[in-house]
Structures are given as structure tokens and as C-alpha cells.
Amino acid sequence: MKKVIAVTKGDGIGPEVINEGLKVLRIISDYTDFEFEFKEAPAGGMIYKKFGNNLPKKSFDIIKNADALLFGAVGLPDLPPGTAESAVLKIRQGLDLYVNLRPIKLYDPLKNRCPLKEEFIGKGIDITFIRENTEGLYANKGAVLNENKAENIMVYTRKGCERVIKYAFDYAKKRNHTKVTSVDKANLLKPSQLWRKIFHEIGKNYPSLEKEDIYIDAFCQWLIRAPYKFQTVVTGNMFGDIISDEGAFLIGSLGMASSGNIHPGKVSMYEPIHGSAPDIAGKNIANPIGTILSVKLMMQESFNSMEIALELENAIEKALHEARTVDIQEKHLKTVNTQEMGDLITAKLKELLKK
Ligand code: NAD
Ligand code: IPM
Ligand code: MN
16 A cells, blocks of 8 residues: 655654654555655744745645655744744644544553552543644634734634534544543633534434533643543643643653544644654654654554554553653663664564564
8 A cells, every 4th residue: 555645854853753753654664565655845943944934835735645744843942933833733724634633541661650649540541632623712813913912813613613523422432432521611711612512412413422521720630630530532722732731741751642633534644742842852862652653643543554553552562661761761771862762663563563
């Protein structure tokens, strides 16, 4: 099966972690029926500095015509905020990637790295955040109206709510979850009131699934108080952005968290949820696992290969038993750099795929 993968390395640690994601994809193409062709599609701050555009048309054309996009991270501290980052929005909105799938799973070997005590971890953490990805506060560019006033308007449409909420219920059903939790701010915000109404309308079509509503502020405490209570969590764009970084640290590090920006059946974008991390860029110490787990999501969601996705997850768990990057390091285990972690995971994957 031949697949074209667009690759945006981006800024800061973006290129460092993407190189490890590419290593994994090469192993998959060496040991399975998949054959990958990679096409670079530069975006972000570095390319902005060169051409004054954070997403040149040439890059977007490559992305549009690919089977999937592997994306690093964008953002440079010497550029005004948003200069590089709006490229992410251009892609999400340009391709109408309305689902942002963000799994938060605490792997067994990382239990000691979870900041929660045993009693709060309970029976474990395995949550899928499904973040609406094209509307809400991100729907329009907003404006600085004058020196004293700036605005962004939170916009939710019926179509925008329905499609992502329906995706969440279908996802929960497919995964044999028993409950879907919706996170909103319906005690104040009008778009949340529409969202909540639609959540229950759609929920009626899924009688076997329990439905739960939680306000965003309370959810933030429940997420650290009893994360084991949650399975599928569906929420709006801004809330989803925030809770996914909170969730990421529960599984050991922001460097562990992956995501898929998805429009089912169309070209989708896979990226770690972290940013360009200027504080550690260029040091070869970034954790590449968030990116490698994004490759896993690409295999399962875009390339319909759950089998390879699970082998890859298996390879990552095996590697975590042996060595760690600094962000998740443990005294009794070897500390490795970004490239060494990528090498270790690809070696494990090779063994598993050979069988
Ligand atoms: P960040 O996610 O880059 O970093 C936050 C903290 O987490 C830092 O201490 C960093 O060192 C650590 N971290 C992040 N990724 C890591 C990894 N793989 N391994 C180990 N540690 C890791 O967030 P920030 O510092 O707020 O943002 C930096 C830049 O990235 C900003 O320009 C921001 O706008 C941008 N950003 C881009 C994206 C994206 O491209 N999708 C996402 C988030 C932030
Ligand atoms: C993310 C990022 C982006 C977002 C930024 C870079 C626009 O934080 O993917 O979580 O807010 O969605
Ligand atoms: Mn974010």
C-alpha cells in the first residue's frame, strides 16, 4: 500500500522529534506492506522568516494532496506570539479537521512518573479527549479594536457541535466505553448551552452509553482527583486545549502526549500536543514519544491498521522499561537522548514486526 506522507518539521524541537517519527515510519515500510513517500511541507516560524509566510502555498498544496500529515511543532520566541502558530489553525481549518483526538494513557512503566499518589491513580488513567477543532474561540481571527480593546468571539454552530459529538459517541461505542463525558461552561456561556443541548439530543441515539456533563472548572479538579472515572471526554476547542496539557502531565510528561487532527476519510494531521519547547531546543533531549504515538494514531485512524498501531504501542512500552529521556527519567534506568530513544523504539518495533 503506497501512501504519501507530508512532513512539517517546524521549529524548536519540532525537527528533532519528527526525525524519530520518520525512523519509525521507515521501519514500518521496511517490514510491512506499507510503502511511504515523504514530502516536506515547511511551515511555522523559520519559513516565515525566509518568505514572510508561515504556510507557503506550496506547502499547503503538498499537505492537501497527501494521504496524511506528520507535523512537529511551530513557534519561535523571537517572533510576536501567533506569527508562527497561526499556521496550525490554517491547516486545521483549511482541511476542516474538526476532530482533535487526544489520548491520555498512563503506561504501566510510567506509573512512578505520574504526579498523583496511588489512591488518586486508582485503577489507572486511560482517557480519550475529543476536542472540537475548528470553532469556538478559534473560529475567527478576532481583532485588536483599539489600544484598549481586543476581542475573540466564541462561535458554535449546530453543525460544528453535532459532528464532533457524534464522532465522540461513535468512538466510545467502538472502544466499548460505558460513558461519554461532556465538558462545557453552560452555566454561563451561550455556545456551551447550545453544545450541551446537542450533546443530549445526540446522546439519545446511544442508549447504552451513560452521559455525563461537567463544567470545565470542576472538570479540571476531577481530572486530578479521580482521572480513572473518565473514558471518552468531548469538549470545545479552548477547553480541550487546556485540559490536554493537564492530562499530558498526568501520564508523565507533555512529551508523551499525541494527537490526531482528523476529518474522517480525508487527509488528517498527526502531531504531538506539545509546542516547539525553546527551553530545550537543539539539545537532543526532547522526548520523541508524543510524536511516535502520533504515528501510531496515523496508522490506526488514517491507514486503518490497528495491528501495526498496537505493535508500535507495544514497542514503546518495552522501550520505557529499559531507558528514558530526561523528562521521564528514573534512577534505576538508563537516560537516553532523543535519537537514542527513537533507535530503541525502532529496534523493538523491528523485532515485533519480524514475527
Ligand atoms: P511547550 O509545549 O513547547 O513547552 C512546555 C514545557 O514542556 C517546556 O518546559 C518544554 O521543555 C516541555 N516539553 C515540551 N515538549 C517536550 C518534549 N517533547 N520532551 C520534553 N519536554 C517537553 O509550550 P510553550 O513553552 O508554552 O510554547 C513554546 C512555543 O510552542 C510557543 O511558540 C507556542 O505557541 C508553541 N506551541 C506550538 C504548538 C504546535 O505547534 N502545535 C503547540 C503548543 C505550543
Ligand atoms: C495545540 C496548540 C495550538 C492550539 C496552538 C499552537 C495554536 O496549543 O495544538 O494544543 O491552541 O490548539
Ligand atoms: Mn495546546
